[in-house]
Amino acid sequence: MIRVLVWNEFYHEQTKESVKAIYPDGIHSTIADFLKCDDIEVRTATLEDENCGITKEILDETDVLIWWGHARHHLVPDEVAALVRDAVHSGMGAIFLHSGHHSKPFKALMGTPCSLTWRESGDSELVWVTNPAHPITQGIDRFIHLPNEETYGEPVSSPNPDEVLFIGGYSGGEVFRSGCLFRRGNGQIFYFQPGHETFPTFHIPEVQTVIRNAVRYLVPRYRAEITCPHVRTWNDPEGYMIKK
Amino acid sequence: MIRVLVWNEFYHEQTKESVKAIYPDGIHSTIADFLKCDDIEVRTATLEDENCGITKEILDETDVLIWWGHARHHLVPDEVAALVRDAVHSGMGAIFLHSGHHSKPFKALMGTPCSLTWRESGDSELVWVTNPAHPITQGIDRFIHLPNEETYGEPVSSPNPDEVLFIGGYSGGEVFRSGCLFRRGNGQIFYFQPGHETFPTFHIPEVQTVIRNAVRYLVPRYRAEITCPHVRTWNDPEGYMIKK
Amino acid sequence: MIRVLVWNEFYHEQTKESVKAIYPDGIHSTIADFLKCDDIEVRTATLEDENCGITKEILDETDVLIWWGHARHHLVPDEVAALVRDAVHSGMGAIFLHSGHHSKPFKALMGTPCSLTWRESGDSELVWVTNPAHPITQGIDRFIHLPNEETYGEPVSSPNPDEVLFIGGYSGGEVFRSGCLFRRGNGQIFYFQPGHETFPTFHIPEVQTVIRNAVRYLVPRYRAEITCPHVRTWNDPEGYMIKK
Amino acid sequence: MIRVLVWNEFYHEQTKESVKAIYPDGIHSTIADFLKCDDIEVRTATLEDENCGITKEILDETDVLIWWGHARHHLVPDEVAALVRDAVHSGMGAIFLHSGHHSKPFKALMGTPCSLTWRESGDSELVWVTNPAHPITQGIDRFIHLPNEETYGEPVSSPNPDEVLFIGGYSGGEVFRSGCLFRRGNGQIFYFQPGHETFPTFHIPEVQTVIRNAVRYLVPRYRAEITCPHVRTWNDPEGYMIKK
Numbered sequence: 001m002i003r004v005l006v007w008n009e010f011y012h013e014q015t016k017e018s019v020k021a022i023y024p025d026g027i028h029s030t031i032a033d034f035l036k037c038d039d040i041e042v043r044t045a046t047l048e049d050e051n052c053g054i055t056k057e058i059l060d061e062t063d064v065l066i067w068w069g070h071a072r073h074h075l076v077p078d079e080v081a082a083l084v085r086d087a088v089h090s091g092m093g094a095i096f097l098h099s100g101h102h103s104k105p106f107k108a109l110m111g112t113p114c115s116l117t118w119r120e121s122g123d124s125e126l127v128w129v130t131n132p133a134h135p136i137t138q139g140i141d142r143f144i145h146l147p148n149e150e151t152y153g154e155p156v157s158s159p160n161p162d163e164v165l166f167i168g169g170y171s172g173g174e175v176f177r178s179g180c181l182f183r184r185g186n187g188q189i190f191y192f193q194p195g196h197e198t199f200p201t202f203h204i205p206e207v208q209t210v211i212r213n214a215v216r217y218l219v220p221r222y223r224a225e226i227t228c229p230h231v232r233t234w235n236d237p238e239g240y241m242i243k244k
Numbered sequence: 245m246i247r248v249l250v251w252n253e254f255y256h257e258q259t260k261e262s263v264k265a266i267y268p269d270g271i272h273s274t275i276a277d278f279l280k281c282d283d284i285e286v287r288t289a290t291l292e293d294e295n296c297g298i299t300k301e302i303l304d305e306t307d308v309l310i311w312w313g314h315a316r317h318h319l320v321p322d323e324v325a326a327l328v329r330d331a332v333h334s335g336m337g338a339i340f341l342h343s344g345h346h347s348k349p350f351k352a353l354m355g356t357p358c359s360l361t362w363r364e365s366g367d368s369e370l371v372w373v374t375n376p377a378h379p380i381t382q383g384i385d386r387f388i389h390l391p392n393e394e395t396y397g398e399p400v401s402s403p404n405p406d407e408v409l410f411i412g413g414y415s416g417g418e419v420f421r422s423g424c425l426f427r428r429g430n431g432q433i434f435y436f437q438p439g440h441e442t443f444p445t446f447h448i449p450e451v452q453t454v455i456r457n458a459v460r461y462l463v464p465r466y467r468a469e470i471t472c473p474h475v476r477t478w479n480d481p482e483g484y485m486i487k488k
Numbered sequence: 489m490i491r492v493l494v495w496n497e498f499y500h501e502q503t504k505e506s507v508k509a510i511y512p513d514g515i516h517s518t519i520a521d522f523l524k525c526d527d528i529e530v531r532t533a534t535l536e537d538e539n540c541g542i543t544k545e546i547l548d549e550t551d552v553l554i555w556w557g558h559a560r561h562h563l564v565p566d567e568v569a570a571l572v573r574d575a576v577h578s579g580m581g582a583i584f585l586h587s588g589h590h591s592k593p594f595k596a597l598m599g600t601p602c603s604l605t606w607r608e609s610g611d612s613e614l615v616w617v618t619n620p621a622h623p624i625t626q627g628i629d630r631f632i633h634l635p636n637e638e639t640y641g642e643p644v645s646s647p648n649p650d651e652v653l654f655i656g657g658y659s660g661g662e663v664f665r666s667g668c669l670f671r672r673g674n675g676q677i678f679y680f681q682p683g684h685e686t687f688p689t690f691h692i693p694e695v696q697t698v699i700r701n702a703v704r705y706l707v708p709r710y711r712a713e714i715t716c717p718h719v720r721t722w723n724d725p726e727g728y729m730i731k732k
Numbered sequence: 733m734i735r736v737l738v739w740n741e742f743y744h745e746q747t748k749e750s751v752k753a754i755y756p757d758g759i760h761s762t763i764a765d766f767l768k769c770d771d772i773e774v775r776t777a778t779l780e781d782e783n784c785g786i787t788k789e790i791l792d793e794t795d796v797l798i799w800w801g802h803a804r805h806h807l808v809p810d811e812v813a814a815l816v817r818d819a820v821h822s823g824m825g826a827i828f829l830h831s832g833h834h835s836k837p838f839k840a841l842m843g844t845p846c847s848l849t850w851r852e853s854g855d856s857e858l859v860w861v862t863n864p865a866h867p868i869t870q871g872i873d874r875f876i877h878l879p880n881e882e883t884y885g886e887p888v889s890s891p892n893p894d895e896v897l898f899i900g901g902y903s904g905g906e907v908f909r910s911g912c913l914f915r916r917g918n919g920q921i922f923y924f925q926p927g928h929e930t931f932p933t934f935h936i937p938e939v940q941t942v943i944r945n946a947v948r949y950l951v952p953r954y955r956a957e958i959t960c961p962h963v964r965t966w967n968d969p970e971g972y973m974i975k976k
Contacts, residue, residue: 115960
């Protein structure tokens with residue numbers, strides 16, 4: 001059973017009628033609903049929960065964390081962002097959606113500002129598959145059509161990704177590396193650009209397929225805290241680890 | 245003095261009036277003309293020259309080779325393609341322009357078919373800079389606007405590039421990694437997508453700037469044929485190389 | 489059921505008593521024997537078989553090809569090497585072992601000479617895991633100890649790998665990127681350096697574990713010949729593919 | 733004129749006689765001395781200076797920062813580490829030496845713990861060139877021999893580098909990616925592993941050559957703070973930037 005935790009700042013859905021109309025129970029609930037299936041169990045947490053609903057214990061029991069945040073990044077305590085960062089280092093998978101590029105844990109994991117150009121003008125977007133053979137792109141044809149999406153443009157100040165799986169093109173002309181993989185320690189991160197709150201992006205079946213594929217792809221095969229072991233030579237009769 | 249060799253199949257310019265009108269002396273002459281300057285000297289060669297105008301000696305005296313081909317790839321002898329491939333391995337820089345993605349030397353260097361989707365419908369293209377700090381993108385603003393260009397679309401079946409410097413977006417919706425670096429042995433390759441023969445792309449100053457930047461960037465710092473030396477241990481008193 | 493084809497030039501085992509003693513039925517038989525299990529079925533082929541035992545039909549029915557060659561690379565027909573190359577492009581997984589770095593299909597897929605420094609002096613080798621979280625390194629501790637192995641040294645003139653999973657260090661001082669992943673088209677390639685014919689490397693359990701892990705990792709999720717489709721715009725009422 | 737700032741925690745050289753004997757005026761002075769030349773000017777700063785000798789103004793006037801730290805990482809204020817991180821994002825080059833892998837600015841730029849295995853047993857090390865054609869490896873033969881060095885072993889929990897230029901092998905058996913390039917925003921980082929304080933590593937000519945090459949390679953071609961501009965479409969008659 002894959003254990004997913006969907007985190008959402010859950011702000012716009014409670015303060016803006018137009019957003020509430022699209023995601024009446026919050027983006028996290030919509031994502032949880034389409035993910036739940038025989039091999040995936042889902043919990044949710046939001047900014048309103050104590051400690052953002054995130055503790056080391058909860059992350060230890062999470063295979064893949066999904067993060068949506070936008071206007072309340074600054075209200076996530078540094079300690080919570082550090083817990084998420086460290087859990088990825090230990091092997092937890094993480095999917096950062098849309099404006100999660102500016103969330104504290106994502107920036108901490110990238111080591112960069114992760115900035116970009118942007119515009120909210122309701123551009124349509126085609127999200128093109130750049131590697132049709134990758135597990136995360138299975139079930140997607142040549143592209144995903146998003147009738148409306150916030151425009152994100154290059155250059156993005158993230159590090160070079162380990163692999164680019166999707167590139168988006170907008171009707172206004174911009175392009176953006178919309179689906180990128182990054183390894184950090186024992187964990188892997190998938191950044192996926194679609195998902196502005198004012199559009200029903202997470203109701204689009206192909207977007208759901210990509211997120212479901214990514215969940216399955218990011219399940220850790222190995223989980224261990226990163227240490228900096230003081231070692232003897234490999235063949236030392238006393239063993240290689242030096243216990244202080 | 246940087247020594248550039250511009251190679252062109254020089255076919256459309258002699259058989260199609262509309263192309264001849266844009267490049268009366270051939271695309272190679274246009275490129276040679278805008279490149280020539282105090283620190284760059286340029287020679288040209290075409291499919292019509294004996295042995296395509298390419299010998300090992302000529303390539304040994306070339307710092308950067310620029311290649312344009314489209315409809316006559318199959319007429320380039322395998323031996324000539326192999327000479328180009330080997331010269332890159334030894335350290336020569338190479339720029340493959342536009343439909344050069346399907347040329348014999350480029351495919352041999354990539355190890356893949358380098359195919360893509362395409363359409364000649366006169367789309368306009370914005371070629372966006374993805375790394376504004378790279379030497380090859382200096383002097384370019386956020387993007388290059390090409391009023392008309394042949395459309396190239398993802399997925400392209402080339403290997404993952406070492407770095408992506410430009411991504412193009414077309415008015416018809418497609419996106420394409422338009423400027424990519426690949427290291428092969430001691431040499432580096434820059435693939436640059438603009439340059440369909442029916443449009444005056446090589447007369448656009450920003451396109452010229454990118455090609456000039458790339459020439460300067462690709463000048464070899466080290467040139468040596470790739471060998472597979474049989475060695476003794478590094479500190480062997482007889483020296484490490486085993487002469488057979 | 490994962491369908492594996494193990495290819496071996498099967499030369500040293502028939503001509504050298506010391507090698508025959510280690511691999512009496514050939515390296516291919518040893519590999520086939522340790523791979524066969526509930527979810528993996530294995531066929532073998534050698535240089536002695538008609539057309540090297542390789543046809544398009546056979547490769548179409550192969551999920552992962554394993555290749556061992558050393559002294560008879562030149563006897564593999566170009567057509568056979570091209571079949572292997574094309575099958576990888578279409579999605580087949582491929583594992584090239586040890587001196588397979590100089591085989592025709594590997595060099596064709598890399599686009600480089602894939603040369604290195606080498607010495608047969610019976611160095612011992614430690615093959616260190618560089619990414620303990622990757623599926624291919626599961627079940628391996630910090631390193632694999634090979635009591636004797638042919639020495640391969642950097643620099644290797646292969647392209648930058650998509651990911652490095654193992655780095656070997658030899659008692660004579662050399663280092664080598666011993667386990668590397670490369671994507672080529674729809675297929676993935678794992679190069680794994682251990683396996684000189686004069687040592688019982690393929691009898692070592694950890695080496696077997698890595699090869700078994702790699703087989704499972706390289707199973708294609710998507711298989712399609714690479715084409716270069718002429719397309720209409722994505723939303724053209726006649727459909728995007730242009731049938732000629 | 734290339735403007736270099738060498739930063740050193742300057743601790744061991746003042747507290748340990750054996751280290752003082754090797755670097756009487758501190759590692760920073762030794763590095764400054766061998767770097768100074770016609771086209772390179774060098775300033776130094778240490779932990780003892782006010783604010784570590786680092787302000788935004790000083791970094792704005794620095795092309796390449798060199799950082800050595802080991803036992804006093806925790807005494808570098810977070811604000812100073814943030815200044816360094818931000819300056820790299822804006823384009824400043826940075827070289828992190830040896831135990832700088834655990835410094836605050838390096839970890840902030842990598843997004844990972846950057847841990848490794850280690851041992852102080854006076855192993856000798858061969859630092860092998862993996863790309864003989866890169867500007868940073870020019871003037872180095874196949875390897876650099878370090879008679880004694882602290883042992884650093886894989887796996888290192890840094891992200892996959894953009895390129896690996898050196899791999900070290902130790903007499904005790906370990907291997908380590910000793911020379912790695914990482915791009916972060918507009919700046920580039922070179923991590924170089926040699927340089928333990930108890931050995932005269934920085935007096936070795938080849939080590940000096942690599943650092944000098946790296947300084948020249950990392951000089952910024954473009955320097956601009958990373959912003960997240962709110963934009964109109966590229967061809968908007970009012971201009972693309974939206975001034976709020």
